[in-house]
Amino acid sequence: MRRLSLLFALTLLCGLFAAPAFSNSATAADAMPQAGTTAPTFRLQDQNGHWRSPADYQGHWLVLYFYPKDFTPGCTTEVCTFRDDVAKLRQAGASVVGVSLDDVKSHADFAAKYHVPFPLLADSDRKTATEYGVLGSMVGMHYAKRTTFLIDPQGKIAKVYVDVDPKANSSQVLTDLATLKKAAP
Numbered sequence: 279m280r281r282l283s284l285l286f287a288l289t290l291l292c293g294l295f296a297a298p299a300f301s302n303s304a305t306a307a308d309a310m311p312q313a314g315t316t317a318p319t320f321r322l323q324d325q326n327g328h329w330r331s332p333a334d335y336q337g338h339w340l341v342l343y344f345y346p347k348d349f350t351p352g353c354t355t356e357v358c359t360f361r362d363d364v365a366k367l368r369q370a371g372a373s374v375v376g377v378s379l380d381d382v383k384s385h386a387d388f389a390a391k392y393h394v395p396f397p398l399l400a401d402s403d404r405k406t407a408t409e410y411g412v413l414g415s416m417v418g419m420h421y422a423k424r425t426t427f428l429i430d431p432q433g434k435i436a437k438v439y440v441d442v443d444p445k446a447n448s449s450q451v452l453t454d455l456a457t458l459k460k461a462a463p
Contacts, residue, residue, distance in 0.1 A: 325397065379421060
């Protein structure tokens with residue numbers, strides 16, 4: 279009986295200490311800007327060292343997608359799908375920008391390897407991911423959750439895509455962009 283009590287206590291303690299290590303903070307999800315709100319501002323460097331901000335895209339639609347990590351399978355699929363659809367997105371009047379917590383050098387290598395024709399922004403200090411409510415952590419490691427924001431020409435969030443499918447997200451955005459543009463006054 280004593281052994282069983284000890285085992286139960288150890289299991290309970292492990293659960294208490296492990297929970298924070300695998301947390302996806304509910305406050306971060308609550309802080310995620312929603313459709314109709316003004317997109318948070320930022321100033322980040324792209325893979326070429328150029329500074330970018332939402333003001334650079336004022337008057338145009340912006341597809342701002344966050345992804346966890348350069349060179350990982352899902353992120354490679356997502357960047358290549360946006361790359362392959364970038365002409366259609368531009369024809370629809372939208373610019374594409376990717377954001378992760380990786381640094382400028384990692385983005386430069388990733389963009390070069392996969393011939394990425396749009397900016398990949400380095401959010402190394404995690405401020406932008408926090409502002410957009412997409413900062414996640416697991417076992418003490420931080421990452422940007424795979425989330426896309428479609429931002430209208432006035433800088434308002436038109437649509438939020440959470441836990442996106444890396445292969446399907448670009449076509450979802452294209453479809454919604456056409457619908458939103460038709461509905462616009």
